[in-house]
Amino acid sequence: MKLMWFHLMPYTELPDDFNKKHPSVWVDIHSSLFDPKRAHHMYNDFMDELEFAAECGFDAVCVNEHHSNGYGLMPSPNLIASSLARRTTDTALCVMGNSLALYNPPTRVAEEFAMIDCISGGRLIAGFPVGSPMDTCYAYGQNPSLLRERYYEAHDLVKRAWTEKDTFAFSGRFNQQRYVNIWPRPIQNDPHPPIWIPGGGSIETWRWCAEMDYVYCYLSYYGYKAGLSTMQGFWREMEKLGKDRNPYRAGFLQFVGVAESREQALELYTEPAEYFYGRCLHVDARFATPPGYTTEATQRAGIQGMVAQAANAASAGGDKKKYRAREMKEIVDDGYVIIGSPDEVIEQVRHVATSLNVGHLMLLLQYGNMSKDLTKYNTRLFAEKVMPHVKDLFSEWEDRWWPRPMAQGQRAAVPAFQPRLAAE
Amino acid sequence: MSEPQTLTVDVNGFPCRIWRKGSGPKLGFLAGFGGLPRWVPFLDRLAEKRTVIVPSLPGFPGATGHTMLDNHLDWLVAVHQLLRQADLAGADLVGSSVGGAFAADMAAVFPGLVKRLVLMAPFGLFDERDPATDPWAQRGDNVAGLMCAEPENWKKLVEMPAGANSIEWPIEMTRASEAAARALWPLGNTQLVKRLKLIEVPTLILWGDQDRIMPQGYAKILSREIRAESRVQTIAGAGHLAWLDQPQKTAEAIEAFLA
Numbered sequence: 001m002k003l004m005w006f007h008l009m010p011y012t013e014l015p016d017d018f019n020k021k022h023p024s025v026w027v028d029i030h031s032s033l034f035d036p037k038r039a040h041h042m043y044n045d046f047m048d049e050l051e052f053a054a055e056c057g058f059d060a061v062c063v064n065e066h067h068s069n070g071y072g073l074m075p076s077p078n079l080i081a082s083s084l085a086r087r088t089t090d091t092a093l094c095v096m097g098n099s100l101a102l103y104n105p106p107t108r109v110a111e112e113f114a115m116i117d118c119i120s121g122g123r124l125i126a127g128f129p130v131g132s133p134m135d136t137c138y139a140y141g142q143n144p145s146l147l148r149e150r151y152y153e154a155h156d157l158v159k160r161a162w163t164e165k166d167t168f169a170f171s172g173r174f175n176q177q178r179y180v181n182i183w184p185r186p187i188q189n190d191p192h193p194p195i196w197i198p199g200g201g202s203i204e205t206w207r208w209c210a211e212m213d214y215v216y217c218y219l220s221y222y223g224y225k226a227g228l229s230t231m232q233g234f235w236r237e238m239e240k241l242g243k244d245r246n247p248y249r250a251g252f253l254q255f256v257g258v259a260e261s262r263e264q265a266l267e268l269y270t271e272p273a274e275y276f277y278g279r280c281l282h283v284d285a286r287f288a289t290p291p292g293y294t295t296e297a298t299q300r301a302g303i304q305g306m307v308a309q310a311a312n313a314a315s316a317g318g319d320k321k322k323y324r325a326r327e328m329k330e331i332v333d334d335g336y337v338i339i340g341s342p343d344e345v346i347e348q349v350r351h352v353a354t355s356l357n358v359g360h361l362m363l364l365l366q367y368g369n370m371s372k373d374l375t376k377y378n379t380r381l382f383a384e385k386v387m388p389h390v391k392d393l394f395s396e397w398e399d400r401w402w403p404r405p406m407a408q409g410q411r412a413a414v415p416a417f418q419p420r421l422a423a424e
Numbered sequence: 425m426s427e428p429q430t431l432t433v434d435v436n437g438f439p440c441r442i443w444r445k446g447s448g449p450k451l452g453f454l455a456g457f458g459g460l461p462r463w464v465p466f467l468d469r470l471a472e473k474r475t476v477i478v479p480s481l482p483g484f485p486g487a488t489g490h491t492m493l494d495n496h497l498d499w500l501v502a503v504h505q506l507l508r509q510a511d512l513a514g515a516d517l518v519g520s521s522v523g524g525a526f527a528a529d530m531a532a533v534f535p536g537l538v539k540r541l542v543l544m545a546p547f548g549l550f551d552e553r554d555p556a557t558d559p560w561a562q563r564g565d566n567v568a569g570l571m572c573a574e575p576e577n578w579k580k581l582v583e584m585p586a587g588a589n590s591i592e593w594p595i596e597m598t599r600a601s602e603a604a605a606r607a608l609w610p611l612g613n614t615q616l617v618k619r620l621k622l623i624e625v626p627t628l629i630l631w632g633d634q635d636r637i638m639p640q641g642y643a644k645i646l647s648r649e650i651r652a653e654s655r656v657q658t659i660a661g662a663g664h665l666a667w668l669d670q671p672q673k674t675a676e677a678i679e680a681f682l683a
Contacts (some may be wrong), residue, residue: 137609138561145606146494173494286561290609292602299595 001353001393002402004094005053005379006062006253006362009046009080010071012369013038014279024284025070026134039073045372046073047080051087052376053365056383060092060125062362064198064219065099066132067139071280078112085120086414092403093120096198096217096362097127101147102140105175106154107182110161113193114186121412122187122405127217128155129198134283137290145292150174162192187406194401196251201230202298206237209249215360215401217251221281224254224352225335231356247359248399254352255337255364258345258381265339268374270328273337275368278326337367342385349390359394360401425468428478433509435482435502438489442510443478446471451682452479452512454503456521456544456665457559457571457637459484459600461582466671473679479510481523483603485596490603496614499607500529504537513537516682520544521637521664522604525614528646532622541627542678543646545638545664547608548616554639556612560605573634573663581668620649627654628681632662632669655681 014025014033022030050061063080066072074080081095093116098109117124130136130151137144153172160168160180167181186193196215199205209216216234220227231252235245243249255276257269325331332339338348353361365382366375405411428445443463451474453467459480470476482502483490493499503526507513517538519527524546531538550556557570568575584593608614627650631643643656657677662669 141610143606143609144560145490145602145609149491149494286563286566290560291598291605296595296599299598300591 001247001358001390002059002360002399003387003390004060004062004092004251004360004362005050005058006064006094006096006364007046007050007366008064008066008071008364009042009073010276010280010368011039011073012042012275014070014275014369018279019282022282024287025280025282026066027068027138027284027287029068029070033070042073046366047083047087049366049372049375049379050080050084053379053383054084054088054091056379057387058091058363058379058383060094061088062094062096064096064127065129065135067135069134069139071276078116081116081124082119085116085123088120089411089414090405090408091123092125093123094125094196094362095127096125096196096219097129099129099131099136099151100154100158101142101150102131102136103154105177106157107161107177107180109154110158111182111184113158114162114182114184117186117188117193118184120405121410122193123403124186124188124193125196125403126193127196127198128158133290133293134287137293138287143292144290146174147293148295159192159195162186162189188404190404194403196401198251200298201233202295203233203237203301204295204297206234207241210238210241210243215249215251217253217360217362219251219253219362221253221255221277221336223335223337224252224356227252227356231358235357245357246397246400247353247357247394248397248401250356250358251360251362252352252356252358253362253364254349255367256345256349256378256382257337257339257365258342258378258386259339260341262340262344265341266328266332269337269339269370269378272366272368272370272374273331274326274328277331277336277368280368342381345382345386346389349386350393353390353393359397359399425463425465428463428467428471428476433479433506435487435505435509436489436492438482438492439487440482440489440506440509441480441486443467443480444475446473446475448474450475450477450512450515452477452507452510452515452517454479454481454517454519454523454527455484456523457601457604458578458582458597459486459603461485461597461600462585464581464668464671466667466675469671469675470678474682477510477512477515479506479512481506481526481603483606484600488599490599490606493606496607499526500533503530504534507537514539516540516542518542518544518678519546520667522547522608524548525608525612525616528616528623529614529619531625531627532616532619535622535624538625540682541623541625542630542681543627544630544666544674545632545635545642546616546646547612547638548614549642549645550611550613551639551641551645554641556639556642557637558610559637560601560609570636571663571665571668573632573661573669577668578665617645617649620646621651623650624652626652626681628678629654629656630666630674630677631656631658632664632666633658633660634662634669635664635666637664
C-alpha cells in the first residue's frame with residue numbers, strides 16, 4: 001500500500017478562548033489573529049516537515065487548498081508543491097488539489113500542474129476537488145448553483161489542454177477561449193498526470209470517478225469508524241458498475257499519533273488533537289450549506305458534507321454527538337485519531353486499510369498546534385516502526401493511478417541548498 | 425380564502441406554475457425570496473378588485489428550469505417569456521424582493537411590457553457602505569426573523585402542509601433559495617442601477633419599516649434613478665416580505681397607487 005504524508009498547514013497559535021470570542025475559523029476569521037512574522041516560522045516549519053517526511057521514505061507528500069481558513073494556510077498549494085519539487089527527489093507530489101471552478105481561466109491549473117510535473121520530473125498527482133462551500137462560495141464568492149457545472153466544464157478544459165496536440169478553441173457555457181495551447185506540457189503524457197478526486201459521499205462523484213477511471217479520496221477528519229459506511233457505499237457502487245475491488249481506486253485520510261506506548265501517545269498528542277477538533281473545526285454553521293452546493297440527488301440520499309455535519313451539530317447542541325467529539329478520549333474512541341505504540345498503530349492501520357479497502361492512505365501526522373519536533377518524532381517513528389509492517393498490504397494489486405516519473409538517471413541533479421557557500 | 429386557478433406554461437422546456445384569481449384589470453405579482461409555496465391572504469385581498477396573476481419564476485415553488493439559466497440575460501429572457509405566457513404583457517406588475525429585481529428589469533429592458541410598476545424592497549442593488557444582509561449565510565433558525573417582522577409569518581409560509589412529501593418539500597424550499605442564489609449570488613447586485621433610468625412607467629416603491637435584509641436607503645437610490653415619476657412609501661410593522669407581515673396595508677397601498 002501507499003503511505004502518503006499530508007499537511008493541512010494549520011495556524012498553530014489560535015488563542016485558548018478562540019471558540020468563545022470568534023464565530024468561525026473559516027471565512028470571516030479575524031485578521032488580528034494572524035501574525036505574519038509568526039506565520040513565517042510556521043510555513044518554514046511546515047515545509048521542513050514535508051521535506052523530512054519525504055526523506056523518511058513516505059511514498060508521497062500531500063498539500064491542499066483552502067481560503068480564509070485558520071487551519072489551512074495554503075490558498076495556493078502549488079506554491080508549496082513547486083518548492084517541494086526542488087527539495088525532494090523521488091517522492092510523489094500530491095496536490096489535493098486545485099478547486100477548478102475558482103480559476104479563471106481554468107487553463108491556469110493545467111499550466112501550473114504541468115510546471116510542477118516538469119520541475120519534479122513527472123512526480124505530480126493532480127487532485128481536482130470541487131472545493132468546500134466555505135472556500136468556494138463564501139471566501140471566493142462562487143455561485144453555489146453554478147459551481148458543479150463550472151467544475152465539470154473546467155475539468156474537461158484542463159484535460160483537453162493536457163492531451164490535445166494542436167491549439168484548439170473551447171466554447172463552453174462558462175469558459176470561452178479562442179486559443180488553448182498550454183506551455184509547458186506535463187511530462188506524464190500517457191495520457192496525463194494521475195487525476196484524483198477528493199469528495200464527500202455522493203453517488204454521482206463515485207460514478208464519475210468510475211467512469212473516468214480516477215482515484216476517489218474520502219478526506220474526512222473523522223477517521224475510519226465514521227468513514228466506514230461511506231467507503232462501503234463506494235465499493236458497493238463500484239461492484240454495481242462492474243469495477244474490480246482494486247484498493248488503489250481509493251484514498252482515505254487518517255490522523256495518527258505514534259509513541260513508545262499508548263500512555264505516552266496520549267500525553268504527547270492530546271493537546272494538538274484537541275486544538276484541531278476544538279479550535280480548527282470551529283466553523284460557523286451559516287457558512288456550511290449554501291443552497292445548490294449539495295445536489296438534489298444527494299439531498300434525497302440524506303448525505304451531508306462532513307464540515308456541514310460538524311458545524312450543524314455544534315450549533316444544534318448535543319443531539320449529533322457522533323460528529324462533535326472535542327476531547328481526547330472521544331476523539332480516540334471514535335477513531336478520529338489512531339494512537340498507540342508502534343505495534344498498536346500497525347494493527348490499527350492494517351485494520352483501517354483492509355476494512356475500508358483503501359490502498360492510498362493519507363496520513364496526518366501533524367495536526368493542530370503540534371510542534372515541529374513532535375511532528376518529526378511522530379513522522380520518524382511511523383516511518384521506521386510502522387511503515388515496514390504495513391507496506392506489504394495489497395501487493396497483489398497494481399496501482400495504475402500512481403505517477404510515472406522520468407527514470408532517475410535522466411532527471412536533473414538538484415544541488416543541495418548551501419547558503420553559506422553562496423555568501424562567500 | 426379559496427384556492428386560485430392553476431395553469432402551467434413552458435419556459436425553456438420546463439414547467440412554470442401560473443396562479444390566477446379574481447376579475448378586473450390584470451395585475452401580475454412576482455414573489456420574493458422563497459417564492460410562494462402556498463397561496464396567501466395578500467393575493468386574495470388584491471383579487472377582490474383585480475385579476476391577480478402570479479407566475480412562479482424558474483426554480484421557485486411550482487416551477488423548475490433554473491438550472492438552464494447561466495447569466496442575467498438568460499434570466500431576463502426567461503422571465504420575459506414567462507410574463508408573456510402568463511398573459512401579463514401590458515399589465516401592471518408588482519415585484520417583491522427577488523421578484524422585484526426582475527420586475528424592475530422587465531420595465532427597464534422591455535418598453536411597453538409593464539404598464540405601472542410596484543417594487544417592494546427589490547434585490548438588484550448593492551452599496552458597499554450600506555450592505556444588504558446576506559440571506560444565504562444564515563443559520564436555519566435565523567431566516568424567519570430576517571424575512572418577516574413577525575417570524576411566524578415566514579414559518580407559516582414555508583411550513584410543510586399535511587400530506588406533502590416529507591423528503592421533497594424541504595428540497596423544494598432549498599431549491600427556491602438556490603434559484604435566488606443562482607440569479608443573485610453573492611451580493612444580489614444585478615447592476616440594476618445602470619438600467620433604472622430606462623424605467624419610464626410610474627413606479628411605487630414600498631419598504632417594510634422593519635426590513636432586515638434590504639437597507640431603507642436603497643429606496644432613495646431607486647427613486648432618484650428611475651426616470652419616470654416614482655414615490656416611496658413605508659409599510660409600518662412589516663419586514664422584508666411586507667406583504668406577509670401586513671397583507672392589508674400592503675394591498676391598500678398598491679390599490680391606491682393603481683387606482
